[in-house]
Amino acid sequence: MRQLLPAESSSWQVYSRLLTYTKRYWFAFALGVLGFAIYASTQWVWAELIKYIVSALEKHDDHAKNWIAASIAGIFLVRGIGSFLGSYAISYVARQVVHRLRQQMFDHLLYFESRYFQNNAVGRLVAKITYNIEQVAAASTDSLKTVLQEGFTVLGLMLYLSYTHWRLSVLFLAVAPLIAWAVTYTSRRLRHISNLIQESMGDVAHLATETLSSFETVKTYGGESYEQHRFAQSSERNLKQSVKLVVTQSLNTPLVQFIVAAALSLIVWLALQPQIFGETNAGEFLAFITAAGMLAKPIRQLTQVNTTLQRGIAGARSIFELLDLPLEADDGQVSMSRVMGRLRFDNVSFTYPGSDDSVLTAINLSLQPGEHVALVGRSGTGKSTLGSLIPRFLLPTSGQIYLDDQPLADFQLINLRRQIAIVSQRFHLFNDTVYKNIAYGDLQSCSEAQVWKAVEQASARSFIEALPQGIHTLVGENGVQLSGGQQQRIALARALLKDAPIIILDEATSALDPETEAAIQKALHVHLQGRTALIIAHRATTIENANRIVVLDKGRIVEQGTHQQLQAQQGLYASLYPSVL
Numbered sequence: 001m002r003q004l005l006p007a008e009s010s011s012w013q014v015y016s017r018l019l020t021y022t023k024r025y026w027f028a029f030a031l032g033v034l035g036f037a038i039y040a041s042t043q044w045v046w047a048e049l050i051k052y053i054v055s056a057l058e059k060h061d062d063h064a065k066n067w068i069a070a071s072i073a074g075i076f077l078v079r080g081i082g083s084f085l086g087s088y089a090i091s092y093v094a095r096q097v098v099h100r101l102r103q104q105m106f107d108h109l110l111y112f113e114s115r116y117f118q119n120n121a122v123g124r125l126v127a128k129i130t131y132n133i134e135q136v137a138a139a140s141t142d143s144l145k146t147v148l149q150e151g152f153t154v155l156g157l158m159l160y161l162s163y164t165h166w167r168l169s170v171l172f173l174a175v176a177p178l179i180a181w182a183v184t185y186t187s188r189r190l191r192h193i194s195n196l197i198q199e200s201m202g203d204v205a206h207l208a209t210e211t212l213s214s215f216e217t218v219k220t221y222g223g224e225s226y227e228q229h230r231f232a233q234s235s236e237r238n239l240k241q242s243v244k245l246v247v248t249q250s251l252n253t254p255l256v257q258f259i260v261a262a263a264l265s266l267i268v269w270l271a272l273q274p275q276i277f278g279e280t281n282a283g284e285f286l287a288f289i290t291a292a293g294m295l296a297k298p299i300r301q302l303t304q305v306n307t308t309l310q311r312g313i314a315g316a317r318s319i320f321e322l323l324d325l326p327l328e329a330d331d332g333q334v335s336m337s338r339v340m341g342r343l344r345f346d347n348v349s350f351t352y353p354g355s356d357d358s359v360l361t362a363i364n365l366s367l368q369p370g371e372h373v374a375l376v377g378r379s380g381t382g383k384s385t386l387g388s389l390i391p392r393f394l395l396p397t398s399g400q401i402y403l404d405d406q407p408l409a410d411f412q413l414i415n416l417r418r419q420i421a422i423v424s425q426r427f428h429l430f431n432d433t434v435y436k437n438i439a440y441g442d443l444q445s446c447s448e449a450q451v452w453k454a455v456e457q458a459s460a461r462s463f464i465e466a467l468p469q470g471i472h473t474l475v476g477e478n479g480v481q482l483s484g485g486q487q488q489r490i491a492l493a494r495a496l497l498k499d500a501p502i503i504i505l506d507e508a509t510s511a512l513d514p515e516t517e518a519a520i521q522k523a524l525h526v527h528l529q530g531r532t533a534l535i536i537a538h539r540a541t542t543i544e545n546a547n548r549i550v551v552l553d554k555g556r557i558v559e560q561g562t563h564q565q566l567q568a569q570q571g572l573y574a575s576l577y578p579s580v581l
Helices: 011-059 062-110 114-119 122-174 176-212 215-220 224-271 282-294 296-323 383-389 413-418 434-438 441-445 448-457 461-465 484-498 514-527 563-569 572-576
Strands: 343-350 360-367 372-376 398-403 420-424 502-506 532-536 548-553 556-561
Touching: 011 062, 011 122, 011 282, 011 296, 062 122, 062 296, 122 176, 122 282, 122 296, 176 224, 176 296, 224 296, 282 296, 343 383, 360 383, 360 556, 372 383, 383 502, 383 532, 413 420, 420 484, 434 448, 434 484, 441 484, 448 461, 448 484, 448 514, 548 563, 548 572, 556 563, 556 572, 563 572
Parallel strands: 372 532, 372 548, 420 502, 502 532
Antiparallel strands: 343 360, 343 398, 548 556
16 A cells, blocks of 8 residues: 655655665665675775784885785775675666656556646646656665765764774764754755755746647747746746755755864864873874774765755655545446447536536436437537536536436446547647557557548548558647648547447537538448437537537526427527527
8 A cells, every 4th residue: 555645744754655665676775785885894994904004114014015905906896896786776776766656657647537637737747757756866866875875984984983992983973963953954945945946847847838839829929028038937936946955055065064074173183192092003093093084075975965865855755745646536336348328417517626607507418329419509608518527527516427327427437438439629649650549549459441441431531641651650749740620530530430339529520621521520420320429519510410409508508409499499599500600
């Protein structure tokens, strides 16, 4: 079971949860720890070797000199092996952890409610997957390597100093509270600033994504200066926070270094007093001073790593907060191979969260299997919202929707959506070939003959065959290599290939010329036979042949009937048709 973060979680709680991801790579992690322990052991061994170097010089011991020379080479060989083993193993574990986190984030996002994406800019979500995750990578790799390598080094040297002269080594322990205070204070500030940096990076990514994906609108309406100003403001906020981070980091390191240097200076001064070392020889004295001096670098490294560590913790916090969000509710148990297509809306109302105005109010509507119902009405009357309730992209605020007399909530989501094909005015094409855009997802198992049949029904064969690589031509990001009408026909072919018992057409032919639309309407008339169809459209040609037309006004059903019946009533439909429809 995934460990959830408390609302106000500490850095250690976040980092300890991050470390739980290393469990499956425990052997590599253990090798990394062993490697850095080996590396750290060579530090105090080097200090100990100083004693023998001094002794060999004093005694002119040629044998000892040869042994010392070989020992130096051996120390660096062992250090190299330990460093490689530690760095490689920890980096391997860290990148595996980052890969798992990135994959979990992506998988999690795929199962969020549609409302989540309506309330969160895509650019900010992309920033979490790219920028935030790389901050975690730095914390998991560079920071962890430094903590292990330099931490073991400090521990080894402190044990060596305690063994050599424990009274003097106590001075280093005396300054530990001061170092801890400096690190704790800067940790809080670094964590706060890192959170602000990540938020500002999300804004930068959002603005860049939004502007670049809308470049035609920007150029058409002269929005270059406006977008430049917006982006500059967002980037400047990121700059200010980054400068604050540098200032905090730059002050932290010299402060800790000064505390360590002051302790080291006092130790050296005391060590130089004859009564302190007494009869200690020069070699032992130099070994102690060397070991004490070697503490400065690893302590400095440990304090500097705090910046990267806090940025990584801030990134991990934002990732875990996303992973802890609830997924789209899916408690249904009903699964059918193919439904008949009977739909019933029972007093259904819908209001967007945070709004006081109902989009749909007390909708009572039934669609029989194979019936074609057209929804019409002015813009903003809730037609598309009603269509979105059927695949449960939105959930009713009140009331119930039934499919084949079973509540929609009782269906397994994946099973429910397999019964429905949708062609929306907001269709999307992937940066892949025409073929793979049509035979997408569950449709990959369809034969090529089935794909071409759907292409024919969507009146897309002629333009597809004229493409450079035919049906295997790349369409570009969101179909940029194709015209709007061509894109819409590919989206329509995808829906027709699905061969679902329920089909929702939301302005499905809005981007087509009259001739192409007429051909597709003729194909649709044949294809939709035996299927329940909900048709949302403004064009009269799209709705005239529907079995029934339902007129919405201000979220309520005000009229229903055939085209001829509604015309004869001289109500809202007659006033809209054909000028608005």
